[in-house]
Amino acid sequence: MWLTSSSVGRKLVMSVSGLFLILFLAFHMSMNLVAIISDEAYNGVCAFLGSNWYAVAGTAVLAAGVFVHFAFAIILTNQNRKARGVQGYEVSQSQPSVELASKNMGILGAVIFCCLLAHLSHFWAHMMLPELAGNEELLLNDGATTYAATDGAGLIKYQFKQPINVIIYIIWLVALWAHLTHGMWSAMQTLGANNKTWMSRWKMISNIFATVVCFGFMAVVIYGAIA
Ligand code: HEM
Numbered sequence: 001m002w003l004t005s006s007s008v009g010r011k012l013v014m015s016v017s018g019l020f021l022i023l024f025l026a027f028h029m030s031m032n033l034v035a036i037i038s039d040e041a042y043n044g045v046c047a048f049l050g051s052n053w054y055a056v057a058g059t060a061v062l063a064a065g066v067f068v069h070f071a072f073a074i075i076l077t078n079q080n081r082k083a084r085g086v087q088g089y090e091v092s093q094s095q096p097s098v099e100l101a102s103k104n105m106g107i108l109g110a111v112i113f114c115c116l117l118a119h120l121s122h123f124w125a126h127m128m129l130p131e132l133a134g135n136e137e138l139l140l141n142d143g144a145t146t147y148a149a150t151d152g153a154g155l156i157k158y159q160f161k162q163p164i165n166v167i168i169y170i171i172w173l174v175a176l177w178a179h180l181t182h183g184m185w186s187a188m189q190t191l192g193a194n195n196k197t198w199m200s201r202w203k204m205i206s207n208i209f210a211t212v213v214c215f216g217f218m219a220v221v222i223y224g225a226i227a
Pocket of ligand 1: 046055060062127156
């Protein structure tokens with residue numbers, strides 16, 4: 001199929017799946033900010049997005065999006081490596097205009113993916129998974145409290161009271177920020193928004209979006225650590 005066999009098709013798949021994940025991030029960050037305002041409201045949102053059929057379908061679509069984005073990133077990286085050959089280009093000095101993030105999208109993606117697995121073990125495995133299994137009581141116990149699978153607000157406080165988790169999330173959010181500042185405008189360029197005026201606008205929009213999203217998530221981490 002053209003989408004998988006040509007390099008333009010593969011870049012298109014990367015761009016569309018990336019933009020889909022960007023939409024999820026904006027939604028997920030906004031949802032998490034509710035935890036700062038009210039525990040009850042946040043647990044209400046979590047219940048709405050709990051173990052019902054549309055939430056499970058949403059999770060499946062999301063997992064497919066992450067899988068496609070990750071798999072095509074590996075394919076494109078290998079393809080670029082092969083195109084450059086073992087020796088690489090003769091002139092390997094990069095232009096100053098090529099940002100650090102653009103040269104390290106693969107490594108940033110790998111860091112983000114590993115931290116995502118840690119994140120799912122912190123939250124998803126203690127919320128949706130036990131609910132799906134029909135067990136609303138978490139195995140999590142901080143000595144004083146046992147957290148129910150429906151208590152997302154309590155879980156945020158529990159997870160971010162542990163300094164190691166705060167460190168993991170800081171590394172994750174910095175990597176995500178750098179990945180988004182390049183990835184978002186690069187996706188728009190692949191989709192055809194590549195004239196000079198619009199490229200500089202998309203670069204600005206990408207920087208603002210990445211900063212707002214990552215600061216939003218960070219605010220929840222800090223709130224969980226001090227609440
Ligand atoms: C302060 C930061 C964050 C908090 C407090 C948080 C909170 C949560 C919670 C409570 C869930 C479980 C929802 C449920 O199972 O009902 C969840 C799931 C998830 N989170 Fe986060 N999240 C954060 C950051 C992120 C980031 C930065 C990403 C992506 C880069 C992300 C990706 C996901 C994904 C993919 C799921 C699974 C969604 C699903 O089950 O449909 N999260 N998060």
